[in-house]
Amino acid sequence: MAADIIVGIGPDGSGDHAAEHAVTLARALGSTVVLVFGYDLSTLGPRGGPLEEQLEAVADEVSTAVRERLIRANPDVAIDVELVRDRAVDSLMRAAEARGASMIVVGHGGAGPLRAALLGSTTYEIIHRSTIPVLVVPDPEESADA
Template structure:
């Protein structure tokens, strides 16, 4: 499924290099680790805020504070599904 979704985007952006990995760890931990070798880390957000964000946690917020590289947080658009 990951390869299929990535292939859809690679057709539109052939100059982008993609390294697909499936891991069984917390997403924020994996992204923070990956940031050590990155020039820029781009993460999406669902745009949750306030109390709801505190209850659910925030991968993008944790990565923003712990990453070794600069982080660009891109908000999702209403009605769109987030895609990596």
């Protein structure tokens, strides 16, 4: 079996299209898709409490729903989930390193350079930090609007 393919997903569905592409690649390569949901709790204040529990529950619910949907449509592809308490970029990088992944697949919603500079861009940072290939999958709906 080939090395794992890491794909980032989030609560807004931003990684869904990327996950579909990752599954197609995994089928062709004989790889496992690893859906990584990174969530950063550092901005919530002290650890623990109901807000942290709610965020963890959302991460679990979203990642489970994406995995189940992909498995229903692609029962022949192995799909795992990792919930990682960290920034999205660091979560993807850690998962890729820990699993010896062959590739990271990320979605891109077409944020322009100004928006990316002001808000930060997970995709941009992954491209520049990764030591393995990165596939950037544009969101067809947002790309059509650009």
